[in-house]
Structure formats: C-alpha cells, structure tokens
Amino acid sequence: MPGVWTLAEFREGVINSVSYELLAWGRSLADTLNVELSSVVLGYEIKDVETLFDHGADTVYKVDDKRIEHFLPDSYSNILFSLVKKYDPQIIIASATTYGRTIMPILSTKLNTGLTADCTKLEIGEDGTLLQTRPAIGGNVMATIRTQTRPQMATVRPRSKKPISYDKSQRKVIVPEIEDELFKSAYRWIKFERDESTDLPIQEADVVIAGGRGMKDEKNFEMLYELAKKLNGVVGASRTAVDMGWIPYSHQVGLSGKTVSPHLYMAFGISGAIQHIAGMSSSDIVIAVNTDPDAPIFNVADFGIIGDATEIIRELLKALGDENE
Amino acid sequence: MKICVLIKQVPATDKVKIDEKTGTMVRSEMEAELNPLDMYAVEEAVRIKERLKDAHITVITMGPPSASDAIKDAISIGCDDGYLLTDRRFAGADTWATAYTLSAAIKKIGGFDLVLCGERATDGETGQVGPSVGSQMGIPVLTYVSEIVELTDKYVRVKRAIEGGHEIVEVDLPALISVVKEINDPRIPNLSGKLKAKSAQVKNFDAISIEADQSKIGLGGSPTRVVKVFYPKLTRSGQILRSKDPQSAAKALLNFLKSKEII
Amino acid sequence: MRMNEFKKVDEKVVKELRQITSDASVIYEDKETLKNYSHDEAGGDYYAHMPDVVVKVENADQISKILKFANAQHIPVTPRGAGSGLAGANVPLYGGIVLSVEKMNRIIEIDKNNLVAVVEPGVVTNDLCKKVADAGLYYAGYPMSVETSFIGGNVATNAGGSKVIKYGNTGHHVIGLEVVMSDGQIVEFGGKRRKDSSGYDFIHLFVGSEGTLGVFSKIYLNLIPLPGKTVDLLAPFKDIETAISNVGRLMIESKTLPSAIEFIDGISVKLGSIYNNIKLPFQDEAGAYLLIQYEGRKKEEIEDLYEIGGKALMSGGAMDVFVADNRTNSEKLWRIRRNWLEGIKAFDPYAPTGDVVVPTDKIPQIMQYISEISVEYKVQIPVAGHAADGNVHPAPMKPKKINPLEWKDISEEILDKIALKAASLGGAISGEHGVGFIKKDLLKKTKPDQYVFMKKVKDIFDPTGIMNPGKLY
16 A cells, blocks of 8 residues: 655754654554655765654665765755655655745646645545645635645644654655666755744744733843743744833734744734734634733633733743743 | 846735635636735836836736726836736636746747736735746756846846745846845835836737647646635634633633644 | 812722623722823823722713712723823822723724714724724824824814814814713714714714713714825925925915915924934935825826925925835834824923814914024924925923923923913914813913803702813813
C-alpha cells in the first residue's frame, strides 16, 4: 500500500520542530489507512534523523549531499519528484513554512496533482481519501477540500498539532540513489543573514501574549515578556497600553494596530473593545483574564478567568517554573 | 526589460457570504478591489521601471469582466498595459488550473524577463499560484522576496524573508518573484494617473486566444474539489471561571493550556 | 457652593443601589476599577476626580429609581458614556454616583420602513454604523472617534465629526429621545415622526446638554440610504493659507459637495507619520494638507466627482492630488488624520486638544492667530480640523523644560486665548467636544446673555442640582 509522506525541514544544522508536528498529523493519517509513514529529509550533514522516528516516522528517506546544503527549489523539487515517481506515496504533507509553501506548489505542478494550502485539519474520509480543512478569508470561512489526483498534497499550518512520541518505528533510513543531473541548479545561493533582533513580528507569531489597562503599569509588562518567552510567543497590547506608553506601537493589536491570528491568544487585563477584538478574533484559541465579568473579551474567549490579571500571571509564571523543574 | 505582474481582484469586504450548498462565494453585488498584497508587486515593478527607464510593464489577471478595474488600478500607478483572462470556461479553477491558465497567457504574450506577483491573495490565501506559475513555465521561482538587491538584464539577486532571517539568492532571468509587504510602500495614484487609467484599453483573452488545453482549465481542469464550506463559530461559548484566588486560577489556566496541547 | 450640601455615599446608599440593580452592577471601594471612571480623554490627573460609586444601569426603570433616590438623598449623579470626551463632561467633580450606560448597548430596532434606528445610549456608534450599513442604510452622524464613543455621549455633546458639511452634526440626526428626568419621571420627546410643529422643540434642548438636564434612555435616529461608494482625495499645499483658501473655493468652483474636507498641518503630518509608520506624499515639502471625501452611488459618479474636484484643487495650487478609491489606500490617507491626537500624544502625553469653531471664511484669521500665539509662547501647536465647517483643533505641545503642573496653566491660557479669539470672530469656544467643566468660564464669558437663560432652564429641569453638578455652570 502506498504510504504517507511528510517533508521534514533540515536547515542551519537542525531539524525544524515543525517537522515533528507534521509527523503527528502524518501518524494519524497513516494509522487510519494502515500504511507506513515516511519522512523525507534533504540537506547536507543531516543530523538527528532518529528523532523523526521518535516522533512518528516508520522510515526516513534521506538525501544528504553538499550540493543541496541550502534550499534550491529546482534541485529539491527535481529530487522529490524522482522519489515520488519511484516510491509512489498516496499523501504528501509539508509544513506551511516558507520552505513548504515554496516547494509544494512547484512539486505539485510537476506532478500534475492538486495541492491544498495551510490546512488546520487533516483526516481520512470514509472512502479513504484525504479531507483537507482550511480557513479562508481571514478565518471567516472554513473549507474542506478533496484531491482527485494522486498523490494528495497539502501544507499544514504550524502549531496546529502537538508532536507525539512513537515507539513502534521500524527506524529504517533509506538512502535513495539520485542522478547527478538532478542536483544541478539555476540558483546561486549567496548567504543567510540571521536576524539580529529576535523579535518576531506579532502578525507572524503562533502565540501572542497580550496585555491591556488591567496590567496596571509598564513594569508588569515584564511578566508578559517572560510568559511569551516560555510559550515561544510574542507580546501584544491593547491600544490603551500603547497609549499609556507601556509598550511600542508595533505591538498594538486591533483595527488601528496589527491583525493577528495566532494559534493561541492570551489577553491579560484587556476588556476587548470592538476595535481590539477585530484584530484578534480569528485566533484559534483565546484565553482572557479580566476583573470585569462583563468585559466583551469574554465573548470571544475559549477560556476565561474573572480575576486580577497581574496576580494570576504572576502565579502562572511560578506554576510554569515549577513544572520545568 | 519586459516585466509581467500577475494580479487578482478580491472581495473588498471581510464579511464574505458563502453559498453553503455549492461552496462558492456569493460574488453578486460584492464590492471588489485589487488584492492589497498585489499592490506591492505592482509598486515594485513600477520602481524597477523608474530605475531602468527602458522597461515595459504588462499586468495580467484572470477573472470576470469587472476585474478590468484591478488592471486599471495597476495602470494608474504606472503600469503600461493589461490583459484580462475572462471566459466562462475559466470559472471554478483551483490554484493548479489558475496557474496553468496564467502561464498559458504569459507564454502567448511572450518575451518576459521578469514575472512579479504578491505573496498571496487575501481571499483564497493559498500563496500557491505564483510558485506554480513559475513551475509551469519552467523558470526559477523566488518566493518571499523582501528586497531586489540587484537587477541586470542577465540576472536578479534578491533577499528572501524566511524564518529567522534573510537569505540572499541569485538566478538568471527570466524568473518569477513573489514579494512580501516589507519590500516597499505602495504609492497612492495621483489624479493624472487615474485619468490615464480610465481611458486605457484592457485587452481580453479567452480560452481560445491563449491556446489553452481545455482539459486543464476551470473547474474541470482542477485536481481539487471543495466538498464542504462552513462558517466557524464566531462567538465562542467558552468556559468562564471566577477566580477564588490567584493560585487556583493559575492552576486552572495551566490545565487548560495542557488540554489544548500547548504545554 | 452646593458641594458641601451633597450627601456622602455610604454603605446604605450602596445597598440601595445594589437593590435597584444588582450586586455585580455596582462598583464600590474597588479603587482600581473606580479610577477608570474618574476621567475622560482630556488627560492629566488634574482633570480627574474619583467617583464614590459606579452603577452600570440596564434600563430606564433602573435609571428612574436611582435618580428618584439620589434626588431624595441629594447625591450628585454623573451620567457616563464611553469616556472618550475631551472636556471633562463625565468627570464626577463632586464624587457621588457615576451612572454608566455601558450595559445599555442594545440596538432596539432598525426600522427600514421609516428609516429610523431606535437605540440605547450605550451603543458604540461605530457598531451602529456597521449594523445599519448591513441593512443598506447610513447613519450620517459619524464622529471621528467612532471606534470607541457611544451614541449617548454623541447626543449629549452634540458631537460633530468629519461629515458635518454635508449632513450636519449629531443633533441633525436625532428625531426623538426618551429622557429620565432628575425626579425619576420618564418622558418621551419626539419619536419616529420626522416633523412636529406642536410646541417647543425639546429634543434640541437636550442635545448638547451634557447630562445636566436628564439622562437619555432611548434615542431615535434618522437614517438615510447608504451612499455605497466613496473616494478620498489628498491634496498637499505649500502652506496653510493656500490650503485653507481652497476649502470654499473647491465647493464653489466645482459645484460638488464633499462629505468631508479635513485639514491637517505639516507638523501634525510629520508626527503622525512617525506614530503610524506611514509616509504621505510631499511630506517634507508640504505645509498643510486637505483630505476630501466624496460619496456616490456608482463608480461613474465617483469618477466624475474626483475628476472635477481634483482639477479644481490643482488649479487652486495643490502640489498634486492623490486619489484613494479602495479600502487600503483610503485607510492609509485617513489613518494619520484619525490618529492625529494619538500621534501627538505619543510625543507629548500632556498636549491638550482645543476645539474652536469659526465661520469658514475666518479660518485663515484663526490659523494666523494660532501661529502668533505659538511664537509668543514659544510652544509648538499642531493643528487639524474639519475645515469645511470652520472647526479647528489646536494641540499645544509641552516644551521639555516646563513641568506638567505649570504646563496645565500655560496650556489652558493658550487654549483660552484661541477660544476667545474664535468667539470674537463670530465663532464659538466649543465646536463639537462640549463645555464640560474645563470650558465653563469661557462659556459664561462669551455667551453672557444666553447664559442667564441656560441657567433658568437648568433650574426647571433639575431644581435640586444633582444632575452632573459643576458642568456648564
């Protein structure tokens, strides 16, 4: 039976953690279909392949070559194309990162098959085909899509699933023969410049920890940064907090600031004026903490606590610290 | 230099109505606009033209007859001419079929050194059509471009905004570039630009004139099918707790985060 | 003077208020929360005063019971909307009860047959605009602070905004009011009818009364068909004089009626540009900008309007004319104007906002005066305003070396001088923000005769003086 493939990302000497999230999706599909789950990884001096097994892969296809040390869309797609032709997977999924969103459309075009972008849910339908669900139009609408051609291909939104641990793997690394011709590239890779500032723009973050008037003062915002760091997120703010000068404008969420749709949005001491809610309502999960039980933010919250934001965040940080010890 | 910019007209509202039976957008009487993210591609093309002096910018879009407005918007800030691919047979195309149709038109017009497009459209939000067009045409694709570092009549060197930093890459022309917001600040057209665009003639192409393989266009040529469209619930019926003391509130929060697999 | 006579709010009063409403509706002793109700957007702690208790009322009946009770006990009552005012009208100067209408936010009815909206006072005006637009209708009383302000506050201050030239200010759209009087009686004035020549026009006595006569519990608003399409023109000019000279000229020359003609000076644009991270064309050369909006039903109509209007501006000396006919560009043009005050406050949180109005042809004179004052006091004064209706907002910025308390006196002196000048030019000391307590001396000074009658009216409606004491008078 043709298997399920995930495209793992190996860059700058590490396997990107999204590769493990992808395996979690792949595992549930492969289990339903009762087929093998394989991860494909391309790069040079690839390390930590065994971690892919630990997170769900039965087998790994590894192409390790100096000539593909960097992401070259033509070489990568040519090599992947040859692998697909040879091993014939029924499903290929990649993460909706800049890598996945570039390589997948190029590959699917070469393969003459359909591709669905930025899915938040993947499942196998009763007829054994892949049902791909994705938000569109700013999260206003969800669409479920089926691919009529093979393989069925999709990119998956990062942070849409948590990695799993897996101990039934065959732990088999397959190193396919690749023709020299396929390594030829029209791209001249020059260099990678790592961003000095580690600040991710809030629109791109998967986790946004936001504070408002209820955080009371600038000093308390430090707790938001601490929590954001722990959850790999960034700090956002209401207009009031920005107006108070507690945080720069670039962090403002809302109509007059940035629109965000992270996987997790935590609102501490934000009442949720219309203009604020318009900037965050398409977040996947919303948590709100506010003293006012009538605060409109609770209407859009999946989980809310009526209470003092600064006290609760302080305790939350303590509790998170204890967990890690 | 011959530059082609691919653009799309999108609904000018966030409140899109969906026919839940057919899964298609109810487009009638809907306000439309040039995809805001395409404005960056249009602006970049115009800046290239201003730099190189000897450049010609052609805009291409696929859509209903009214999509010619989007082309006129591009002309109003400095693009030279535009083609509208409009034909009932194009309707219902997914990203694969759209990319095929656009690349057929690009081939038909011919001679482009550079194809520019936006990162994605604000309605479909796939970001797949650009790279797919490049793949159809067999030319190098440069996605997430935040700066054109160097452009000659032979090659282009760009900066790509990727996770954790920027990558600098170079390819020979022709090439396809999809740009991100950071690349520029699109200008607002002035009165003389608007008046020029108003009188500009937009050329129409149909399936025959681009010599398209009829089996690869429109809904029939699309490998994917929408099987269901639904509205996600907008107000959430979340669980709201009253905090007895900060410790237990923090504990409850922690448990919720765990239940959602965040920690 | 009456201050000493007011009864202090104690546990018993709070218990009564809780009985009338509910435990959750009354805020008492929670300093942190009460503080939110102690000020408006006028800024500066010196313009704030703590309430003793806040009651979030839910209906006319509760308001009536509270007023009846407060009247009997002689406790001051300050009605409050969104708190976005700029004249201190909702600051509880004598403590007492703040009556917040934030929970009364129901749109009771959008009557498509009569083109009337019936709303509660706590409805966010922006929400109302959106809701009626869904029904193909238009509420034309668009105040610029639309994202936060409540319709109740708009009516209480007779708010203006940017579309007054075409549609008039808030008062023009109010056709009926249900008012709870100071003794608790609920009286309805007007209604869904558009005409009424039977007796005094009380509605427009209540419009702009700033909570000194009664509390609105229901508001009937006039709606019109939605224009559908808009286009915005941005015209940079080399200096303020040329920009202002184009305001009247544009309408006369082109025979078009814009829905807005906004003015913003070069300094404001530079500050706003940094705050909003947007660069406007000609930003380094232009001394002033006009931002013009036209509305129309069809694309062709819009094209016709911007062509005629744009050409008139070009011949009037505009450096160029930029045309925004889509959301993205339109938002880009309006953002700096809409966030004008925030842009200034980002650089100087102490900048107060003036609000004066003059006959349109006197704008050059008032602008000239503002620049003289700016030189005299060595203070930078950015100005923006609704040029078409002669309403300008000067915002003097505190020089670094002056301390905030000294600045309060100096900035008040500056704004008072500008306001008095405006009045002497045939204008008024407040265009759209109201009088509150910050401008009450100016009111008395500039309208001495009317003031006597206003006071008499006040005594009829509120004989015990519990309604928003310290405001207007």
